[in-house]
Amino acid sequence: MALPSFTASRLAVLIAGLGLSAAALAAPTQYPLTVDNCGQQLKFDKAPEKAVTIGQAGTETFYALGLGDRLAGTSLWFNKVSPEYEAQNAGVERLADNDPSFESVIGKRPGLVAVQFEWMVGQQGVVGTREQFHEVGIPTYILPSDCEGKDNLVGADGTRLQAFDVGSVYKGVLQLAQIFDVQTRGEELVAGYKARLAAAQDKARKNGADKLSALFWFSSADLEIDPYVAGRKGVADFMLASLGMRNVIESQEEWPTVGWETIAKANPDILIIARMERRRFPADDYEKKLEFLKSDSVTRNMDAVKNGRIVIMDADAMQASTRIFAGVEQLAEAAAGFRR
Template sequence: MTFPKTLAALFLALPLPLHAADYPLKLQNCGVDLTFDKAPDSAVTVGQATTEMLYALGLADKVRGTSVWFSDVLPEYAEANAAIERLADNDPSFESVVAKRPGLVTVQYEWHVGPQGIVATREQFADLGIPTYVLPSDCVGKDNTSGSDGTRTAMYAMDSIYQGVTELGQIFDVDDRARALVTDLKSREAKAVEKAQALGLKDASAVFWFSSAEMDIDPYVAGRKGPPGYMMQALGLRNVIESDEEWPVVSWETVARANPSVIVIAKMDRRRFEADDYQKKLEFLKSDPVTSQMDAVRNGRIVIMDAHAMDPSIRNVAALEVLADALPAFDLK
């Protein structure tokens, strides 16, 4: 699940634009007014989605530190990423971010940097003269005060990712790169949707299993309005989970009664929980007396997907492609 190497190489090789952007640039970002008098000279990222978005825009040379990783970086950015300090695999400390004296902190989730941010609030960074930019995908149509991962108030759409790419392109004065990236992603998104819709699915359903706090307890599955919910809807699949929470905990008995046609499981490098290991997920599905009786398990209709592609990110398009490519072999008509 990678972006075309030619496009990635192009962005990494492009020089900075010769023209000057129109500064001061004013944006409203997740309820916070931002003003940039010039392009930031550096950035620290809190969230893999923002890291890869900056890399995709050819801005790796601006990144001073990264944090919050689910998977290996996309292969085309491995060399650039290796030269950049990883402040933390998971949650960085406020002090470690500030020590880099970044011109901007880019943030994937408000629960890291937001009103009750576990790293810091946006005001704490602002008091030190450090602006913060939260990806719109974590606040557009979403209430982060409800549920552990927030609750979607509207169906997720790739438009919020495209907005993030566009605005970061404006902030760093690489508008042309941002437009090229958005155009490529939109084209791939449309082709994946068209491929799946050609199957004419009528009553096919699915569930996305991210992880579980313990191997044999209720799993974290995708709610109906987050990125996986969008993927299922776009590709003609019904989500058997009806919660609007981002990743609700739902019993396996409830999932088994719904008997989804397809099970999508997350593959990640993170090992907070035993169930982060996708091989353990597969073993559980096939051996547990409840899950082993589901049609999807009995018929091998299981899709392994990059975990980071299940969260809002530019990888969502690659996830659409993976699922659209898998569906024809499942004979779900």
């Protein structure tokens, strides 16, 4: 079960116990503000009145910070919005389920565009380049988790030069909180995320998660070809490692394609498959994944399939977003139920 987020009152008690003042923890933003972001400096004379998000991770970060009223549009969704954000989301226009057009984004005249993936607005931006946005006076903020320690000019999804650091998620929350002058809420969120991660790690440790191996299956371009699975250095591998679980895939790519014969030989104890509303590939449908696993001559003989050790997880929990904490909690719970 997920631990509840910190409330302001609980945070105040924590701060008092540490001998700190709320002002010392989260002073108001002093404008003009300069923020270093993925190799560029962004300058703000005041908190942006409107923003547009490209990517569910950024959208739900805005909602977590209580900034839904600042959003003029969202796009690039993998899952339904988290239930706790439904009320905020109901009043925000969805520009596109996947990639929005450059014109639709700038048409909202936002003071900031927050982006989940650099390939959306990077040098080869699908929506547009950062320069194109900046030329019309719109700053673009890329979530640090997708650019720090990563080369996004290599491969479709980029290549991580360093292992994913959960601190980059905290940094994104805190920087957006600073830009919009809601630092206390940002500090509250990060404290809650750290507490949830620590609790999940403790649960996994007590339930022998370090004796389990696992495989993450995100999707497949076609069910008859090699699937996209989690390699080393990425978010999914971090989730496993944080709980002491072993990733059976040794590739240094974040989401390599690996043959089912190789996977079956590794015979992971647990299979974690992505659930998403996106339908770019047939295997985006988790029910089709389950049908394949139970019917294919290779996969149906894997121990995890025969014994029902399959975890269905929201796709955005496998990516650099605030949902990874729910994903880690789900894995810790599964480890307790799947112990040998």
